[in-house]
Amino acid sequence: MSTPRAYWTGHIRLSLVSFPVRLFAATSPARTIQLHQYDKNTGQRIRYQKVSEKDEDPVESDDIVKGYEYEKGRYVAIEDEEIDKLKAESNHVIELTQFTDAADIDPIYYDRPYYIAPDEDGVQDAYVTIREALRKAKKVALGRIVIANKERIAAIKPCGDGLMLETLRYAQEVRDAKKFFDEVKDDAEIDDEQLELAQLLIEKKSKPFDPKAFHDTYQQGLMEIIKAKMAGKEPQAEEAPDDDGGNVIDIMDALRKSLEQSGGGSDSKAGKSGSRRSTKASGTKASSSKSSSSAKSAKSSAGSSKSASKSASKSSSSSGGSKSTAKAGAKKSGGRSKSSKAA
Template identity: 45%
Template sequence: MAPRANWKGFLRLSLVTCPVALYPATSESEKISFNQLNRQTGHRIKYLKVDADTGDEVPNEDIVKGYELDKGQYIEVTKEELEEIALESTRTIEIDEFVDKSDIDPRYLIRPYYIRPDGKVGHDAFAVIRETIREMDKVAIGRVVLTNREHIIALEPMDKGLVGTLLRYPYEVRSEQEYFDEIQDVKVTKDMLDLARHIVNQKAGRFEPEKFEDHYETALIDLINQKRAGKPITPKSKPAATNVVDLMEALRRSVGKEAAPAKAGKPAKKGRKASAGQKEMLMPIEGKKPKEAAAKKPSAKPQRKSA
């Protein structure tokens, strides 16, 4: 089943325009989620929208938006009034400027979306915009309205499409000074830096997301499978705290600890692919028999549902 677009409209660079669709590039729907239950009956908890004063349930058609001026005093805003102030970016991603990727503070990044042409027309204009951004080695900055709010969006080419990352506004980013001002100025010696560099070099590698595993998700799956099988749940022992208080000694021990596996001559353990491993562990929860689970190995990149 084809993913459903979160937004459809037009991408515009000056007078060059093409219809596009925007899709979420990430999803958390595959994670374990819980429902709230009534401990006495085992039934799910249902939430009702009620009047705060009377306690009566209020139907959706009688619910309006309101901005609180003072305690208990609100200004009502209707759906029609909100539509009246709809921005051009509700229907169009207008590219305003081009910047270097290194200029974008990572604190401003929110979430990524995939952008592709919508329908059979506009592919030529889309390709022109995409290849211009790629050729200039820049990031295009535009605006788009999602969930009734305007967002800044940074556009970058990826393969045949574009990735658009929503950005925060300056008022949404807290100043680091209120958190960092009380950090003490410490003189780090060359010996300490040399030992720390040695640890970094021993741990050096490439960024390979496919080898990451969500250990908490794995623990949740194991917990659910054990409870489903009626097995007793025994708490795991917590790691003992180390007594090393001397920083130089801790660095020296760390160097020895990281070097130990290399001296043993054992091959490095390959990280399992999180998506495939997680899917395999989820099979018992989904009701598949062990033989069926073994026969049907999950693909390396299972198709994800769109959010």
């Protein structure tokens, strides 16, 4: 396997310590399917040419120069050599001027990562010393680097057995987030149980990051379409899921269902937590309904007992039976009344 070409070569310098290094791109563009434009009538590719603005005639590369337009149609020409001399030292030297905690750098400022490799065998000692010093101090080294005629902030930190450099964006390159979050309230009240459900859902779906678990489904689908057409078949596109983004939903209900789908189960903490709010909200109404129902039942039973007592007494008198029958009926109805009160 051939060694990749170095993206940048130069020195890292810390005070009087300096050693040569090479930078290699830590990432590579994802391999994507290239779609070209072509003339459907002739099948010929469509090409783009550099043409002059006025007559649209093609311009040779040797006749194209860089310049700054200070007035409409008037330029100050800038030569590549002049740009190279502008930052001659930082073109080939990364001067470490500051050290900071990694947590102090907002991730939005990180741009591109590069692996730093020592350029000569004799500099291993200095290279490893800087690496271990940064690791023990838990710091990131900051400096400047010029890559592709553009000066960037360089952040250097340990990476496995070596060092990694990440270019950082300048403050003016990062948009102020506040204007995008104006409608988000700082003091918005959140239901405790609702928050607990969300936390349980996050906990349920939490696991170590594995980049291999994620796939470019767009590229895979595009290749399936291409293969189907090459085989003379009609591509079978999957139906897109329903978009309910515009519908207002009950967040509590949605969180509960989400937990169930992820294997939370109704007997889990989430199910119990989710039911509390419903129980509290309907508790007073349920209690009132139960009390009213009990009262009606007791009243009905009492009325039935009174009627039974009269009937028993009347029956005893008309048949000449003993008073014991009436007493038994009254005792029996009294038992019912007592039972209904207990209910």
